[in-house]
Every structure is written in structure tokens, then in C-alpha cells.
Amino acid sequence: MNLILTNAGSYPRIGDSPELQVLRQTLARFDRGEASEADIRRAEDEMVRRAITEQIEAGLDVVTDGQIRWYDPISHLAGKLRGTKINGLLRYFDTNFYFRQPVIVDRLVRERPILLEEYRYARSVSSRPVKPVLTGPYTLAVFSLVERGEYRDLERRVEDYAAALAAEVAELAAEGVELIQVDEPAIVLEDAAFDLFAAGIRALAEAKGAARLALYISFGDVSTLYAQLQELPVDVLGLDFTYSPQLVERVAVEGSAKALGLGLIDGRNTKLEPEAEVTAALERLLPAIHSDVAYLNPSTGLEFLPRDRAFRKLRHLVTIGMRFKS
Amino acid sequence: MSREKLRALGIDLPLLPTTSVGSFPKPEELQRARAQWARGLISRDELERLERRATEFWIRTQEELGIDVLVDGEQYRGDMVTYFAENMRGFEIGGLVRSYGNRYYRKPIIVSEVRWERPITVPWWRFAQGLTTRPVKGMLTGPYTVMDWSFNEYYPDRRATCLALAREIRKEVEALIEAGARIIQIDEPALSVRPSELGLAREAMQIVTEGLPAYFISHACYGAFEKIYPDMLALPVDNFDLEMSNSNLDLLEHFKRFPFTKDLSFGVVDVHSHVIEDVETVVARIRQGLEVVPTEALWIDPDCGLKTRTVEEAIAKLRVIVEAVTRVRAALA
Ligand SMILES: [Zn+2]
Numbered sequence: 001m002n003l004i005l006t007n008a009g010s011y012p013r014i015g016d017s018p019e020l021q022v023l024r025q026t027l028a029r030f031d032r033g034e035a036s037e038a039d040i041r042r043a044e045d046e047m048v049r050r051a052i053t054e055q056i057e058a059g060l061d062v063v064t065d066g067q068i069r070w071y072d073p074i075s076h077l078a079g080k081l082r083g084t085k086i087n088g089l090l091r092y093f094d095t096n097f098y099f100r101q102p103v104i105v106d107r108l109v110r111e112r113p114i115l116l117e118e119y120r121y122a123r124s125v126s127s128r129p130v131k132p133v134l135t136g137p138y139t140l141a142v143f144s145l146v147e148r149g150e151y152r153d154l155e156r157r158v159e160d161y162a163a164a165l166a167a168e169v170a171e172l173a174a175e176g177v178e179l180i181q182v183d184e185p186a187i188v189l190e191d192a193a194f195d196l197f198a199a200g201i202r203a204l205a206e207a208k209g210a211a212r213l214a215l216y217i218s219f220g221d222v223s224t225l226y227a228q229l230q231e232l233p234v235d236v237l238g239l240d241f242t243y244s245p246q247l248v249e250r251v252a253v254e255g256s257a258k259a260l261g262l263g264l265i266d267g268r269n270t271k272l273e274p275e276a277e278v279t280a281a282l283e284r285l286l287p288a289i290h291s292d293v294a295y296l297n298p299s300t301g302l303e304f305l306p307r308d309r310a311f312r313k314l315r316h317l318v319t320i321g322m323r324f325k326s
Numbered sequence: 327m328s329r330e331k332l333r334a335l336g337i338d339l340p341l342l343p344t345t346s347v348g349s350f351p352k353p354e355e356l357q358r359a360r361a362q363w364a365r366g367l368i369s370r371d372e373l374e375r376l377e378r379r380a381t382e383f384w385i386r387t388q389e390e391l392g393i394d395v396l397v398d399g400e401q402y403r404g405d406m407v408t409y410f411a412e413n414m415r416g417f418e419i420g421g422l423v424r425s426y427g428n429r430y431y432r433k434p435i436i437v438s439e440v441r442w443e444r445p446i447t448v449p450w451w452r453f454a455q456g457l458t459t460r461p462v463k464g465m466l467t468g469p470y471t472v473m474d475w476s477f478n479e480y481y482p483d484r485r486a487t488c489l490a491l492a493r494e495i496r497k498e499v500e501a502l503i504e505a506g507a508r509i510i511q512i513d514e515p516a517l518s519v520r521p522s523e524l525g526l527a528r529e530a531m532q533i534v535t536e537g538l539p540a541y542f543i544s545h546a547c548y549g550a551f552e553k554i555y556p557d558m559l560a561l562p563v564d565n566f567d568l569e570m571s572n573s574n575l576d577l578l579e580h581f582k583r584f585p586f587t588k589d590l591s592f593g594v595v596d597v598h599s600h601v602i603e604d605v606e607t608v609v610a611r612i613r614q615g616l617e618v619v620p621t622e623a624l625w626i627d628p629d630c631g632l633k634t635r636t637v638e639e640a641i642a643k644l645r646v647i648v649e650a651v652t653r654v655r656a657a658l659a
Contacts, residue, residue: 012422012423012424013424014422014424014430015421015422016421016422024428024430027428028428031428071427072426072427088598089426091519091548091549094474094519094520096423096425096433096474096475097424097425097426098425098426099426100426100427269477269478269479270420270435270477270479271477271478271479303423303424304423305423305477306420306421306422306423306432306433307421307422308421309420309421309477
């Protein structure tokens with residue numbers, strides 16, 4: 001079994017030293033009319049490069065671009081489609097982070113690629129494989145407000161977001177991306193509609209070509225959904241173990257036909273988890289995974305932590321993960 | 327009802343008492359001074375002199391507007407959790423974390439046992455109350471919110487963290503009461519974040535307030551209250567201060583189904599909008615409130631702290647509240 005060490009999405013876009021404040025300052029200057037879009041782009045490039053450098057320095061095998069260019073996990077994608085406008089702030093799950101809620105005002109249409117250029121830049125500055133991350137159709141649909149009649153139907157929203165995102169997935173696959181991550185945290189919400197969520201995932205899976213699709217779910221306990229998730233046409237299932245004391249046992253007992261993304265390192269707290277605990281969980285989990293790979297990653301993106309702590313978390317993850325590398 | 331409790335505490339308020347949630351904007355002079363202080367360009371004493379001046383300005387302003395229950399305006403605070411973290415033992419102030427868009431804050435880290443060592447807000451409360459004969463609220467952040475908005479490296483879990491904080495925050499409440507505060511507000515904006523933890527928030531609030539001679543208010547905002555109502559009424563406080571106008575008064579529908587059994591500080595102006603509501607709009611909101619909450623139980627204030635508005639906008643919003651309340655009172659008389 002090959003244990004691959006990776007990130008689950010975002011990386012802090014700011015740090016305490018002046019050179020790590022370049023994006024914040026450029027955005028502030030832009031608001032005052034003193035910087036251009038091109039200046040923002042350059043500052044983003046700079047912070048993407050730093051995010052990738054730090055992930056590689058920490059020892060990850062597969063990195064992300066840190067989602068540095070994302071205003072938030074919802075509006076970065078939904079807001080770039082025709083047919084939406086962006087509304088007020090809403091709390092993102094049980095975090096202290098707020099996203100801008102999209103409002104669907106017209107037919108949802110993807111007019112141009114969103115992630116392809118971002119991916120190309122990240123790959124050009126990385127010596128390790130880059131994993132593009134996108135938020136899934138069900139989560140975008142659940143968090144969208146609706147001003148247009150036919151979209152009051154959640155199914156219709158999922159369908160049209162899925163069509164747009166499938167085009168993104170197809171482009172990334174055609175570009176030669178090996179692994180694409182789709183985040184669908186909204187499936188942990190009370191009253192989630194599993195069928196609609198599954199339909200969205202199926203639409204993306206049909207577009208994945210030769211790429212492997214990783215479905216990541218964070219911010220809640222997925223123990224009761226575990227068997228159903230195994231049925232989905234994805235290659236990797238990413239699980240947040242920080243909410244589910246019993247999830248390790250469930251996976252160990254039920255096994256996994258798929259590769260798993262093991263979110264055993266808490267991406268939301270600065271505390272470094274005792275090595276013995278993580279090691280014990282890995283010893284229970286790895287033999288139950290019937291695949292030639294597994295991934296060890298934080299439970300969520302790392303933007304919830306200060307930069308120095310995010311880096312320390314990754315180092316911690318690598319230290320533990322290295323013991324299981326064949 | 328709670329009016330008797332207030333009278334027993336020596337506080338007599340008119341119908342529909344007007345108040346504020348807590349923070350007011352810092353005058354430009356104070357904002358500049360904070361930036362200079364952060365860079366070591368002015369002394370702590372100089373900064374405090376300007377903080378006192380700004381506090382005095384806000385006390386005078388509230389008096390002139392005719393607000394009934396005053397706040398000190400929190401001119402000396404940065405963030406509502408970080409302020410307490412900086413003044414209690416057991417916290418470290420961490421690096422920057424994004425809150426949304428291009429906004430960042432320093433999230434505290436609990437690294438050892440949390441301990442209240444000395445009064446935190448009491449000197450400011452004393453100063454503010456010394457400037458006016460109207461009651462000034464004591465203002466604290468509640469244990470559940472401090473827990474939820476801090477990293478925890480010391481306690482085994484959220485529950486242990488929250489209850490430890492509650493025991494220490496109670497000491498600040500006791501100190502405020504000893505100084506003479508009779509109305510104390512304990513903010514819990516994180517209250518609805520995890521509905522399954524409402525019982526924990528209640529237990530913590532019980533530790534903070536139990537048996538203490540004060541009228542307790544708790545402010546919460548921008549959450550999914552429909553998910554914790556009516557269970558949230560079990561929180562041991564006398565008054566809930568809720569953001570209502572930002573959500574189109576949606577909560578009133580829930581109050582129709584399950585009666586609101588506490589006093590309600592009813593947020594009638596949106597604090598995140600530059601637009602100043604007109605008096606008619608606010609009068610209409612108050613009347614809607616009166617349809618579901620007894621007149622004796624209703625207080626009127628903005629949705630949340632006004633610190634993100636300009637000084638002029640904040641004053642204009644407060645003025646509209648006072649004018650609207652004056653009209654409704656006249657109609658009730
Ligand atoms: Zn508030």
C-alpha cells in the first residue's frame with residue numbers, strides 16, 4: 001500500500017511578516033483605486049507560489065494551489081457562472097469563516113473555464129503533482145438563493161451546477177490532471193438529499209476521463225452515510241474523522257473498496273494531535289483499505305489556521321505518515 | 327415579569343426601553359491613535375486618554391439622544407473575544423486567520439488553564455457609569471462564544487473548555503456587580519453554531535449567572551435561531567437581545583408558535599447597511615414586535631454592535647430608534 005501525503009484544499013494566504021501580506025495589501029489598494037487587476041493577479045501568483053513551496057517543504061507528495069484566488073468555497077465557482085449574482089455573508093458551516101451567498105437570477109451557464117488557468121499556473125511553479133479542488137454541485141446548489149422560478153427546485157439547481165462543473169472536470173482531465181478533488185460538505189447537513197447529491201457526483205464522474213476523482217466531505221459526521229458513499233462512482237473517498245469518534249472503527253470493520261483520504265489531522269485546531277493516537281488509527285484503517293493507495297491529509301483545508309500553525313500541522317502529518325510509507 | 331426584578335434592583339425604566347448592543351464606531355482620532363500605538367509611536371497612556379475621551383463622547387451622545395440604558399461603546403476593544411483572551415491567563419494570541427474576503431483577525435489559542443486574574447471591564451464600566459445617572463450595562467463575551475472562537479490546545483474537549491471559561495467569566499460578573507452594575511449583558515453570538523451544543527451553552531450560562539443579583543441580557547446574532555428556538559429560552563438570562571431586522575423579522579413567526587417567555591431586546595435597524603431606516607419603517611417593526619411580545623417585555627435597539635458604521639451613521643440610526651419609540655409610546659399612552 002502506498003500512503004500519499006497531501007493537503008485537503010486551502011492554505012493560508014497571509015502570514016505575519018510583511019512579504020506574506022502582499023495579497024492583502026494589494027486587494028486593499030485595489031479597493032482604493034490604487035492597484036489594477038493585473039496587480040492582484042501578480043500578488044495571487046506570488047502567494048500561490050509560496051503556498052506550494054511551503055507544502056513541498058513540509059514534505060507533501062501532492063499539493064494544491066492553496067485556493068489562494070478563491071474569495072470563498074462557494075462564490076469563486078458559482079459567482080463566475082452566467083446567471084448568478086453575489087449576495088450577503090453567511091457562516092460557512094460551524095466555522096468563523098463567512099462566504100458570500102450566490103443568487104440565481106437567470107439560467108446558469110458556464111461561459112469560460114474557471115479553474116484551468118489556475119491549475120496551469122500552479123503546475124508551472126510546482127515540482128510535485130498539483131491536485132485541483134472544486135466545490136461540488138450539491139453544495140453550491142444548497143447554498144444558492146433563488147430569484148428565478150424553475151430553480152426553486154433543488155434538483156434543477158444541482159443539475160445545472162453539475163453540468164457546469166462537469167465541463168471543468170473534463171477540461172482538467174484533458175489537461176492531464178491525475179487527481180481531481182470535489183468537496184461536498186453540504187451532504188452532512190440535516191435533511192440532506194442524498195439522491196440529488198449522488199446525481200451531481202455521477203455527472204462529474206462521467207466527465208473525468210482518465211483522471212481519478214476524489215470526493216471529500218468535511219464539517220460533519222459521515223458514519224451513517226459511509227455505506228452509501230462507497231457506492232458512488234468516485235475513486236477516492238475523503239473523510240473528516242474529527243467529528244466521528246466511531247468512524248475509525250466503522251471503516252476498520254466494514255472495510256473500503258475505494259482508496260480513502262484519511263482526514264485524521266484536525267485542520268481546524270492548532271493543537272498537534274498525539275502521534276500515538278494517529279498512528280493507532282492508521283494501523284486500524286490501512287489494512288481495511290482494499291486499494292493500492294491511501295491518502296493522509298488534514299480533515300479540512302488549512303485556511304482556518306494561522307500560517308505558522310498550518311505549516312506545523314503539515315510537518316506533523318508528514319512525520320507520522322512517513323512511518324507508513326512503504 | 328422581569329420588570330419587577332429591575333425595580334427590585336433599583337432600576338425604573340419607561341415602556342420600550344431603548345438601548346444599544348455594545349460597540350460604537352471609534353472616532354477617527356482614536357483609530358489613528360490605535361495604529362500609532364501598534365507601531366510604538368505613542369504611549370499606552372496617550373492611547374487610554376483618547377479611549378476615555380471617545381467613551382465620554384458616546385455617553386454624552388446617548389444621553390442627548392435620549393437612550394434609556396447606555397453602553398460604554400467598547401472604544402478600548404479590538405475584537406470581542408480577543409479582548410478577553412488578552413486579559414485572562416491561559417491564552418496566547420495567534421497569527422492572522424481570514425474571516426471573509428480580505429478581512430483577517432487574530433484568533434486566540436488556549437494553551438494552559440484559563441484564569442481570571444483581575445477585573446477586566448470593571449474600570450471601564452466604572453468610568454462610563456461615573457459620567458451619567460442613567461444605567462450603563464456591563465458587557466462581557468460569554469463562555470460558549472469564547473470557547474468556539476478560540477483554538478484549544480489545553481482542555482480535552484469543547485465541553486471542558488466551555489465550563490472552565492464559565493467559572494472564570496463568573497468572577498468578572500461578580501466584580502461588575504460589586505462595582506455596582508445591575509444590568510449585565512453576556513454576548514453569545516456563537517449560540518446557534520452547533521444546535522446540539524445548546525445544552526452546553528445553557529449549562530455554562532448557568533455557571534456564569536446563578537444566584538447573582540443582576541438583570542442579565544444575552545445578545546446573539548446572524549445565526550440559525552429557528553434551529554434552537556424555543557429550546558434557547560432555557561438559557562438562564564432575563565432578556566434576549568436578537569438581531570431581527572437583518573432577517574426580515576422572520577423569528578417573529580416562530581414566536582407566534584411558541585411564545586417568547588423572556589424580555590426581548592428587539593433589533594430594529596440593520597447594522598451592516600449604510601442606509602438609515604426611516605422612522606415609519608422602524609415604527610412598523612416595533613408594532614410587529616408588539617403583536618407577539620408583551621409591551622412590558624419589549625426593549626428596542628439595533629441588530630448588533632454599530633462599530634462597522636461611521637460615527638454619523640451610528641448616531642443617525644440611534645436617533646431613528648428613539649424617534650420611533652417616542653411615537654409608539656405616545657400611541658400606547
Ligand atoms: Zn451581534
